[in-house]
Amino acid sequence: MTAAREGADGAVGSRSALATGTAYPSTEHGEVSLPSPVPERMRLLEVGPRDGLQNVDATIDTALKIDLINALLPLGFDRIEAVSFVHPHAVPLMADAEAVMAGIDRRLGPTRIVGLVPNDRGVRRALDAGVDELNFVLSATESQDRWNLNRSLAGSIVLLESALSMAVAAGVPMRVTISTAFGCPFEGYVPPERVLDLARRCAELGAAEICLGDTTGMANPRQVYSLFQRMAESVPRVRRAVHLHNTRGTGPANLLAAMQAGVDVFDASLGGLGGCPFAPGATGNVCTEDMVHMLHAMGVRTGVDLVALLDVARAFEGRLGVPLPGQLLRAGPILDGLTPRNDYDAR
Amino acid sequence: MTAAREGADGAVGSRSALATGTAYPSTEHGEVSLPSPVPERMRLLEVGPRDGLQNVDATIDTALKIDLINALLPLGFDRIEAVSFVHPHAVPLMADAEAVMAGIDRRLGPTRIVGLVPNDRGVRRALDAGVDELNFVLSATESQDRWNLNRSLAGSIVLLESALSMAVAAGVPMRVTISTAFGCPFEGYVPPERVLDLARRCAELGAAEICLGDTTGMANPRQVYSLFQRMAESVPRVRRAVHLHNTRGTGPANLLAAMQAGVDVFDASLGGLGGCPFAPGATGNVCTEDMVHMLHAMGVRTGVDLVALLDVARAFEGRLGVPLPGQLLRAGPILDGLTPRNDYDAR
Numbered sequence: 001m002t003a004a005r006e007g008a009d010g011a012v013g014s015r016s017a018l019a020t021g022t023a024y025p026s027t028e029h030g031e032v033s034l035p036s037p038v039p040e041r042m043r044l045l046e047v048g049p050r051d052g053l054q055n056v057d058a059t060i061d062t063a064l065k066i067d068l069i070n071a072l073l074p075l076g077f078d079r080i081e082a083v084s085f086v087h088p089h090a091v092p093l094m095a096d097a098e099a100v101m102a103g104i105d106r107r108l109g110p111t112r113i114v115g116l117v118p119n120d121r122g123v124r125r126a127l128d129a130g131v132d133e134l135n136f137v138l139s140a141t142e143s144q145d146r147w148n149l150n151r152s153l154a155g156s157i158v159l160l161e162s163a164l165s166m167a168v169a170a171g172v173p174m175r176v177t178i179s180t181a182f183g184c185p186f187e188g189y190v191p192p193e194r195v196l197d198l199a200r201r202c203a204e205l206g207a208a209e210i211c212l213g214d215t216t217g218m219a220n221p222r223q224v225y226s227l228f229q230r231m232a233e234s235v236p237r238v239r240r241a242v243h244l245h246n247t248r249g250t251g252p253a254n255l256l257a258a259m260q261a262g263v264d265v266f267d268a269s270l271g272g273l274g275g276c277p278f279a280p281g282a283t284g285n286v287c288t289e290d291m292v293h294m295l296h297a298m299g300v301r302t303g304v305d306l307v308a309l310l311d312v313a314r315a316f317e318g319r320l321g322v323p324l325p326g327q328l329l330r331a332g333p334i335l336d337g338l339t340p341r342n343d344y345d346a347r
Numbered sequence: 348m349t350a351a352r353e354g355a356d357g358a359v360g361s362r363s364a365l366a367t368g369t370a371y372p373s374t375e376h377g378e379v380s381l382p383s384p385v386p387e388r389m390r391l392l393e394v395g396p397r398d399g400l401q402n403v404d405a406t407i408d409t410a411l412k413i414d415l416i417n418a419l420l421p422l423g424f425d426r427i428e429a430v431s432f433v434h435p436h437a438v439p440l441m442a443d444a445e446a447v448m449a450g451i452d453r454r455l456g457p458t459r460i461v462g463l464v465p466n467d468r469g470v471r472r473a474l475d476a477g478v479d480e481l482n483f484v485l486s487a488t489e490s491q492d493r494w495n496l497n498r499s500l501a502g503s504i505v506l507l508e509s510a511l512s513m514a515v516a517a518g519v520p521m522r523v524t525i526s527t528a529f530g531c532p533f534e535g536y537v538p539p540e541r542v543l544d545l546a547r548r549c550a551e552l553g554a555a556e557i558c559l560g561d562t563t564g565m566a567n568p569r570q571v572y573s574l575f576q577r578m579a580e581s582v583p584r585v586r587r588a589v590h591l592h593n594t595r596g597t598g599p600a601n602l603l604a605a606m607q608a609g610v611d612v613f614d615a616s617l618g619g620l621g622g623c624p625f626a627p628g629a630t631g632n633v634c635t636e637d638m639v640h641m642l643h644a645m646g647v648r649t650g651v652d653l654v655a656l657l658d659v660a661r662a663f664e665g666r667l668g669v670p671l672p673g674q675l676l677r678a679g680p681i682l683d684g685l686t687p688r689n690d691y692d693a694r
Contacts, residue, residue, distance in 0.1 A: 034569055035383030036382030036383070222385075223645075246596075249674040249675070250599055252598075253603045253641065260381070294568070294595070326596075327593070328595055331564065331595050334565045
């Protein structure tokens with residue numbers, strides 16, 4: 001019965017083209033493409049160890065964080081957001097950033113380590129701790145900035161300006177994440193002009209990459225496509241990234257829309273780790289393995305080893321003792337060996 | 348604190364443009380569209396009372412089924428799949444089809460009632476019970492047809508031929524659903540040619556609509572877009588519908604891809620009701636209210652009253668005593684009043 005159930009569900013074990021996304025695409029059947037070309041390769045920023053853990057309702061010790069990051073390092077991620085250098089009073093769970101950085105074994109993989117920074121002091125700590133890149137977060141709306149970061153938007157820009165000049169002087173790339181870029185829980189719909197103005201300002205200040213965040217899962221695919229298309233026009237020559245939450249089930253569709261707008265960098269969280277502290281049971285960040293699985297099935301490469309990733313997610317779920325919302329963890333990837341072909345369109 | 352949390356989460360109460368999808372779209376900001384136009388109006392077949400309940404691990408009595416259908420009738424659905432006329436030995440839970448049909452109060456709404464039929468006897472029972480439309484299911488693969496329906500694919504075609512001629516004679520539309528059209532848990536990847544041949548045969552036999560089903564959640568967006576594009580070319584003049592499962596988190600992205608291929612009929616299940624009997628914890632059908640919410644946010648009309656729908660889902664979850672996977676049930680729709688505008692592109 002077990003075998004039949006596994007068969008009926010399409011569960012899978014071993015490595016394959018689907019696991020690595022390398023065997024695609026083939027043109028043998030002359031299939032048509034999606035209406036708009038999508039990137040052949042997506043670059044992933046795994047945010048589970050920082051964004052994910054910060055929003056989970058469980059006790060996480062330093063050793064567990066280090067183990068998680070070290071387990072993720074060999075899997076092929078472009079980057080991992082490992083730590084946050086906010087003030088320990090603001091986020092006590094992240095007070096061990098230096099200890100976590102010291103515990104990471106960089107020989108395990110070439111993945112670049114990202115640290116979140118809120119200000120100059122954070123930048124200095126991050127540089128001292130040896131991060132490869134910095135992530136500065138500000139909100140698209142005044143209300144969210146005050147609520148989440150306890151400062152005005154103008155205040156954030158001043159801090160950004162100073163932090164960014166430090167980063168540029170140190171030769172360390174800084175990404176800027178504009179959170180609540182699609183919708184704000186306090187102000188609702190966010191006018192695209194405001195986001196684009198902010199993005200333009202960040203680019204002028206020297207941001208290496210600008211990420212638009214759907215912090216509470218309010219975006220829809222048409223909006224995502226539209227805003228990124230406009231960003232490509234009005235803020236050219238800056239790398240665009242997308243940070244999506246699946247709070248209302250639209251995360252995967254929003255990722256597809258962002259890809260159709262040419263965005264090839266996205267954030268995701270192992271197991272969908274993170275949740276939303278304001279909606280018990282609601283999922284948070286889009287789930288890394290679910291999205292890697294979807295992309296590989298589409299013939300889009302990520303560089304990530306899906307099977308090894310699932311093993312890490314499963315093991316980590318056990319150690320965390322909290323069920324993670326990731327769906328591949330429950331259903332397993334589609335049948336290995338039986339579905340290596342994806343003869344859908346030429347690229 | 349409660350208010351702040353509701354604010355931060357974007358929870359919502361009352362009726363609005365988002366609830367009905369009527370206030371969209373506006374062109375005031377001259378936004379660009381998705382790369383391919385999507386239908387302005389999607390027609391929904393709510394499958395919770397039949398497909399959903401049949402796959403849920405709980406005891407459901409006839410009165411509960413009747414209450415659910417009567418609660419759904421005024422909400423604006425195009426169709427509701429209410430009952431199945433398979434042999435009571437095969438699916439004991441559906442043995443009360445006639446009693447359910449007798450309990451439905453048709454004055455509550457103009458929604459058409461669909462009954463699933465496996466053969467001539469089923470068609471006769473369905474017609475006697477007064478359904479408006481019939482749904483005949485067969486598989487795209489031999490293995491799935493044998494496993495799920497205990498018959499060969501050739502046997503299914505013979506049964507379909509006979510059932511369809513009865514339906515045509517009675518003047519009652521019959522939809523044919525081709526399940527495992529994208530992937531089969533036993534055979535893996537399903538060649539598009541096989542599905543298209545089957546669809547062509549169904550169209551020749553007089554099917555009013557042909558639905559492609561991703562029965563175990565194995566499809567990816569590129570595949571969905573491609574297969575429906577090819578279907579439009581090789582089986583013209585038949586209405587296309589899509590039946591998606593969210594087993595691996597790709598359901599919403601697959602719906603978007605189907606829409607970009609011009610499909611304007613889809614199945615969904617209240618609360619994501621259904622699950623997958625072979626993957627505990629995995630979700631089944633795409634969730635009706637989550638998808639209605641996404642579509643309304645995009646400015647796509649469904650005719651469904653989202654707020655009333657959420658009330659029904661919440662009440663029904665309580666009576667069922669099983670948490671439903673729908674995410675809007677946890678997170679609530681995006682802020683009412685603050686997000687009525689969707690000035691993303693003209694249609």
